[in-house]
Amino acid sequence: WEMAFLLIGALGFVWMGVWVFAYKEPRKNPRVNEAELAYIEQDGIGEDNPECDASSKCSEPEVGVFQAFTFRQTWAVIFGRFLPDSVWWFLLFWAPAFISNVYGYPTDSTEGMLAIFTIYLISMLSLGGSYLPTFFINRNRVNPYKGRMHAMLIFALFPLLGMLVMPLGQMSMWYPVVIIGIMAAAHQSWSANVYNVVSDMFPKSVVATVTGAAGLASGLGSFTSNYGAGKLFKYATDTDMQFLGFSGENAGYMIVFLIASVAYLVSWIVMKVLVPRYKLVELKKR
Known part of the structure; x- marks a missing residue:
């Protein structure tokens, strides 16, 4: 495992050289x-x-950390990160356990490694996600925020496939693997646009502050989802919980995937309610 960190670190220096x-x-x-x-x-x-x-x-506009939380735009970005990032980190941490516990393929088995590789391979479809807002902006001549929200609505619809992970998973492990990969790709496309929503609505001097606040929300959401999922799976197993035709730990997975499937759509709705149309935040200058 040490070599994985060394290789990735070396690639970072190569990329830094290309960037410069x-x-x-x-x-x-x-x-x-x-x-x-x-x-x-x-x-x-x-x-x-x-x-x-x-x-x-x-001079740059004045803004304090606490003042940033007085803007609806800040809360829109926070809600845009809290639930979606909790889903993302759940998929990353629990996908290997899901494949192992439900289908009996440990991560060091050929099938287990191939399944994880497939998930990450499909997630690379997100590389085209950054182009979609540009398409809307150029075609419809809308402002960047509106074009980005149009694109994010589409990205929010793909995770709805998560409702089918457990039902289709009864036929083959590869159905959940493909769906989880699609959810991961949708998240990466969503995430890239949420980061840019900050620069759409805030002056440069505030971008780092708002991004940091959203990062905190992301961390809290990720902690909550992973801790809560672990507790739920243990409870479901200990009590042989029944839910929508599934029992035990599988019932717990069904609940979690249902929540994950609607998380992005809920986040998009909250963002749209908080910031229905584009408005650049204006701050006092020193």
């Missing part, structure tokens, strides 16, 4: 058009704005 060589500031990047540049610099602050430099008084 390939990255150009938006104002100096020939691939950034005028509309994109205007959107990036819409708050008038940043290293790419020629009117702002280290010696000027082009």
Whole structure:
């Protein structure tokens, strides 16, 4: 296992070298058009704005940690991370145990390793998820937030397949494996867009604060889902719990997958209620 960390760490240095060589500031990047540049610099602050430099008084907006929580946009991002990330980390931590406990294939078996590999292989479909908001923006001429929310609604529908994990799993292990992979891909696409929702609605100086608050919500959600799932599975096994035709630990999995399947749609609805339309947060300047 040590070699896995060494190889991934080495790849990180390779990527850092590529990034340093390939990255150009938006104002100096020939691939950034005028509309994109205007959107990036819409708050008038940043290293790419020629009117702002280290010696000027082009100051950033003031915002404290607690003040960030007074904005509906902050809570929209928090709810966009809390439930979805709890599902993501449940899938990562419990998928090997699910395959082992329900189907009898431990993670060191050929079938178990192939199942996990398949889940991660399918999750790579998320690489195309970042393009969908751009498609809506260019086709419908909508603002980035609206285009992103359209895309996230589509991503929120795919996890509904999670309702079929246990029923179809009675026929073959590969049905749950494929569905879990699709859910993982949908999450990655959702997650990439939730991160960008922050920069859609907040000035640069606030992005780190709001992202950190959302990260805290993500951690709390992940802890809750994994701890709660463990308690539920133990209770279901000890009491031989019955639920929708499943018994024992399988009944517990059925409950968890039902919750996971609707988590993204619930999060999208909450985000839409909190921020029904695009509005950039405006803060006082120093």
